[in-house]
Amino acid sequence: MPRLLHIADLHIGYKGREEDILSQLEKVVKVALEVRADLILIAGDVFHRADPSRAEREGFLKTLSPFLERGKRVVAISGNHDQGALGRLPQREGVHLFEEPETLEMGELALHLFPFSPEGTGRDLITKRRPSSARYQIGICHGSYISNPQVFAHLGEEGALYYPISSVEVRGSGFHYLALGHYHNPSLWREGGTVCSYPGTVEPLSFREIGPRKAFLIICEDGVRVEEIELGSQREYRILNWKVGVDVQEGELSGRLKELSQQQRVFFRVVLEGMVREGRLLHLQLQEMPPNVEVVDRTLDLSRIKADPLLEAFYRVVKERGEGEIWDRVLVRGLSLLGHED
Numbered sequence: 001m002p003r004l005l006h007i008a009d010l011h012i013g014y015k016g017r018e019e020d021i022l023s024q025l026e027k028v029v030k031v032a033l034e035v036r037a038d039l040i041l042i043a044g045d046v047f048h049r050a051d052p053s054r055a056e057r058e059g060f061l062k063t064l065s066p067f068l069e070r071g072k073r074v075v076a077i078s079g080n081h082d083q084g085a086l087g088r089l090p091q092r093e094g095v096h097l098f099e100e101p102e103t104l105e106m107g108e109l110a111l112h113l114f115p116f117s118p119e120g121t122g123r124d125l126i127t128k129r130r131p132s133s134a135r136y137q138i139g140i141c142h143g144s145y146i147s148n149p150q151v152f153a154h155l156g157e158e159g160a161l162y163y164p165i166s167s168v169e170v171r172g173s174g175f176h177y178l179a180l181g182h183y184h185n186p187s188l189w190r191e192g193g194t195v196c197s198y199p200g201t202v203e204p205l206s207f208r209e210i211g212p213r214k215a216f217l218i219i220c221e222d223g224v225r226v227e228e229i230e231l232g233s234q235r236e237y238r239i240l241n242w243k244v245g246v247d248v249q250e251g252e253l254s255g256r257l258k259e260l261s262q263q264q265r266v267f268f269r270v271v272l273e274g275m276v277r278e279g280r281l282l283h284l285q286l287q288e289m290p291p292n293v294e295v296v297d298r299t300l301d302l303s304r305i306k307a308d309p310l311l312e313a314f315y316r317v318v319k320e321r322g323e324g325e326i327w328d329r330v331l332v333r334g335l336s337l338l339g340h341e342d
């Protein structure tokens with residue numbers, strides 16, 4: 001009864017996050033031992049670059065050691081970020097790395113591996129594999145599942161052209177499980193007789209990777225069963241929407257932003273809206289932001305409005321007309337159309 005732990009998109013070597021990613025991988029290894037996984041499957045983008053440093057390569061293998069020392073195995077394929085990187089790693093017992101399509105048989109398991117290729121498409125899932133009569137058929141691929149609207153919207157049309165896979169090909173594959181990598185947020189669904197999943201990054205790496213990080217435990221026992229495992233994370237990305245004058249007063253803004261910098265485990269993006277009396281002063285304050293806080297300034301600068309007769313007249317008309325959410329939006333949209341943000 002094989003048990004596999006599926007992860008993807010480690011991006012080891014991602015600038016500024018090197019330590020966090022290895023710490024998170026250490027946690028994955030701990031989890032893999034706790035849930036008695038026999039194998040860790042990594043569906044691409046182990047490294048962030050095609051030429052990982054020696055420290056990154058050694059860091060990867062060293063972190064896997066506690067798992068390998070118990071005679072367990074790790075199977076990884078290359079993704080669009082680390083094509084050519086896996087071949088630079090030293091041979092290590094129990095570690096199987098692939099940069100070309102391959103079918104690997106391990107007891108009751110057949111692992112059909114489809115590393116990223118610029119010419120790759122979902123058809124490869126059917127044409128570039130060896131037939132196998134193993135009891136459990138598992139596909140591993142680094143590609144864009146374009147039939148999932150959530151994935152398609154996130155990757156964008158250009159990103160989704162990378163190794164496009166559609167539900168038609170998955171339904172024809174006969175896989176019990178399709179272990180995907182490339183899309184950076186966890187997603188688990190069924191397509192015909194195939195369970196498909198993207199685990200997402202093991203550690204969040206941007207404001208697009210919000211929410212719990214996951215690994216999937218695949219239990220092969222009369223078909224496959226999948227258990228979702230929450231990994232937590234070393235750091236976290238959080239977006240805050242502050243309206244000046246409502247959520248925060250203009251005078252206390254820099255103090256409030258500095259408070260956020262105390263929470264060093266969190267990266268903050270603060271979206272500022274509302275009205276400020278003097279935009280120039282705000283910009284000066286925002287120049288000295290700590291590294292874990294970034295500010296998106298969408299405020300209206302009252303001093304600029306007052307200095308322009310057209311903006312001023314529009315502002316006065318709207319203010320006389322009414323107060324509240326809808327009038328605020330009329331004001332923001334109208335002022336930007338009139339050239340406030342130029």
Ligand SMILES: [Mn+2]
Binds near residue numbers: 183184
């Ligand atoms: Mn990736």
